[in-house]
Amino acid sequence: MVYFDVVEKKGNRDVAFVYLLKSTKDKDVLIECVESLDPPFPPSEKWVITLSSQKGCPAGCVFCDASYYFKGNLSKEELFEQLNLILENHKNDEYPKSKKIKLHLARMGEPSFNDNVLAFLSEVGKNFQEINFIPSIATIAPRGREDWFYKLKEIKDNFFSQGRFQLQFSLNTTDENEREKIMPVKKWSFSDISKFGDFWLKENDRLITLNFALGKKAVF
Template sequence: MINSEKWTGRVVKTFGENDVANVHVLEFPGDKPRLIEFVDSLDPRYDRSEKWCINVSTQAGCPVACLMCDAGGDYRGNLAKEEILEQIERTLAEHAYDGSWQARKIKLHFARMGEPAMNPAVLDVLRYVAKYFPSDSFIPAVATTAPRVGLKWLEELKTIKNEHYSGGRFQLQFSVNSSNETMRDRLMPVSKLSLPELAQFARTWFQSGDRRISLNFALGRGIPLEAEIIASHFSPENALVKLTPINPTARSNSNGIETVIAPESPEAAAKLVHELEKYGFEVIVSIGDPKEIKIGSNCGQAARWVSEMLEKHV
């Protein structure tokens, strides 16, 4: 299943803790160095024999450059199918003999560096995984801002989900971040689907047995999120709400975006949770382990080391 002779990358740095997360910085060849990160992590609620996660990059840097994410800037293009697969295979190879392959769930996140809906190779990877890693343990999870240029990509993703990952074996997450379109444009400076368009897509996405689309909001102080507006567009039948912190990144700091929820203030969004639940939404408050933030394995924290290394022309 894994042929390391095909790998073209070189791991130039690894940091983390085995019982939390390990971040690997991988350099791919090219005219200019292309440095990306991939992460091997545990869900703090589960033992590795139950569930673990592989989080891969889909682009070198990210052209979207969201205001709270360190992956933006110094964009160096899409990764090839083989380069995305290499990140998955390297992580699997690390665990070839410790029983991890028998885990009930191996979450395969396409959510490290890059906007997956801008890279057609991600679709090829998903087809490849379905064909060559034919295990029900693999649950792909794609997080996207839903850029307008990725509309055809999203339609193709729906076909792949229906053909290869039905019955709840696929998670699609829209990074929505605010109920106010002007604020969404500020936070995620790319032409993207509006709230009504996201809601329409969610209706056509969902089939019986599927996971509902996750509407992710990284809660920042002063960023509008009104339950009534969300409920006017989306249905709890095909969408749930996930609330996460604004992680401490260089860009969130320089843009003055402060988090609402944090490990020390998990109840800060209680009123909002209650309002969303009144409209029938399932609400997941996902704060994560403080150790993940320290390691730098959390969402938006990509590229901390990559930027430093590029500056030194590694």
């Protein structure tokens, strides 16, 4: 079954390609996925694949252009279709043998809102052992999704230990009031995030990253 058609592929092979995908079932659903390099690293050293985790996003962050619509979660199969589309384009080159392939689940979508992301990552861990994927989850830490994060930790410990998983909290400001304004969903406090970080990290894990989307009006 084909879930998406490629509407457009734009970019430059030295930096990145963005794929705009349109649902074959619902003409109003558009998502994106991206493959990029990290110059000066050659593809044999590092390659980054970024997948949408939802159809749009319900979080409504004011600085994000993925928040203009929301049409539900992507299924596990729809997540794999994005990944396979990019892998297929490189079946005859060295990219899939890269030493480090970051598999980024982020915009569009808040990955922790989608349980299918967990099933997807488990299957990647079980079935793609010949590819050195380093999953990377960027999240705004929504309240009420604690179980999702506990299950994510199990997946990290079972399949992606020894520094092969990156968790990123998108804080975007160090001011709690401003954080409420720019990311208007219930979220963990900074203290909750810190406690979870202590619980998450095991010896040799990759350290947790804190993301900040910079802009002229950013408050720190």
